[in-house]
């Protein structure tokens with residue numbers, strides 16, 4: 001049975017379970033359940049703290065995990081990212097009170113509060129900055145007000161928490177994160193059960209970001225139309241009963257669908273339809 005770690009709490013928990021559900025897996029019915037078995041798919045799900053997931057996967061006791069890229073890197077665990085999941089996006093940044101520092105090079109001798117000691121210690125060492133790091137479990141923005149640190153390094157999504165604490169970001173993002181699928185470094189990449197899981201998750205990513213587009217076009221405009229809708233491999237072109245016309249079917253990025261429909265209309269396409277993709281295997 002494939003054993004998969006899923007975040008049990010926090011920002012990643014709901015979207016991870018939702019994505020697994022969309023991929024056809026049975027998910028726990030209530031948040032107190034720590035383990036659930038999906039007999040039909042031969043998968044066991046373990047609901048664990050997102051920060052611990054890379055460690056479980058690196059140990060080899062669990063085959064696959066869903067966690068944040070920042071948490072994976074912070075753990076230093078012997079696990080690697082194999083698929084980015086396009087949710088739980090955030091940046092990881094330094095912040096201070098205005099006027100404290102122009103850039104990380106000014107952090108020498110200062111104290112930096114963070115819940116992500118691994119990432120911060122590595123970044124400071126790489127930049128040759130001699131600063132001390134103090135570990136806090138959360139609400140690190142308050143550490144500056146309370147005089148525990150001059151600088152914080154934390155997850156920034158909308159920036160609201162920083163603004164509320166009167167802080168501003170310093171320097172470039174240390175990293176950009178999102179939810180990722182992780183596996184033990186060097187694990188058997190050909191394991192068919194893991195391959196099937198990844199295909200299902202990729203199917204959800206595609207179904208979420210593409211729509212199916214159908215339209216009719218005069219044959220002489222077909223090449224121009226296909227240039228607008230090249231599809232993932234190549235569009236399907238079928239003859240219409242009405243001579244001189246063909247029907248075209250192709251997947252297009254959902255974000256661009258309206259613009260593409262306008263462009264198709266302008267070159268003479270008609271009966272242009274988009275439909276959502278429920279599930280897919282590429």
Ligand SMILES: Nc1ncnc2c1ncn2[C@@H]1O[C@H](COP(=O)(O)OP(=O)(O)OP(=O)(O)O)[C@@H](O)[C@H]1O
Pocket residue numbers: 009010011012050051067068069070071088089090138155156157158177178
């Ligand atoms: N607004 C956000 N706040 C915190 N983490 C976020 C946010 N958006 C995305 N994430 C990601 O969620 C993961 C952190 O999850 P974790 O459960 O440890 O903290 P949390 O979402 O802040 O939950 P809590 O602090 O309530 O336990 C990281 O990968 C982080 O990048």
Ligand SMILES: O=P(O)(O)OC[C@H]1O[C@H](OP(=O)(O)OP(=O)(O)O)[C@H](O)[C@@H]1O
Pocket residue numbers: 137138139140141154155156157158159160161162
């Ligand atoms: O940029 P924003 O949209 O404000 O999001 C980022 C904030 O959200 C998280 O805090 P959370 O509420 O999880 O509390 P915590 O610090 O105790 O984890 C994170 O630690 C930041 O403080």
Ligand SMILES: [Mg+2]
Pocket residue numbers: 138
């Ligand atoms: Mg938090």
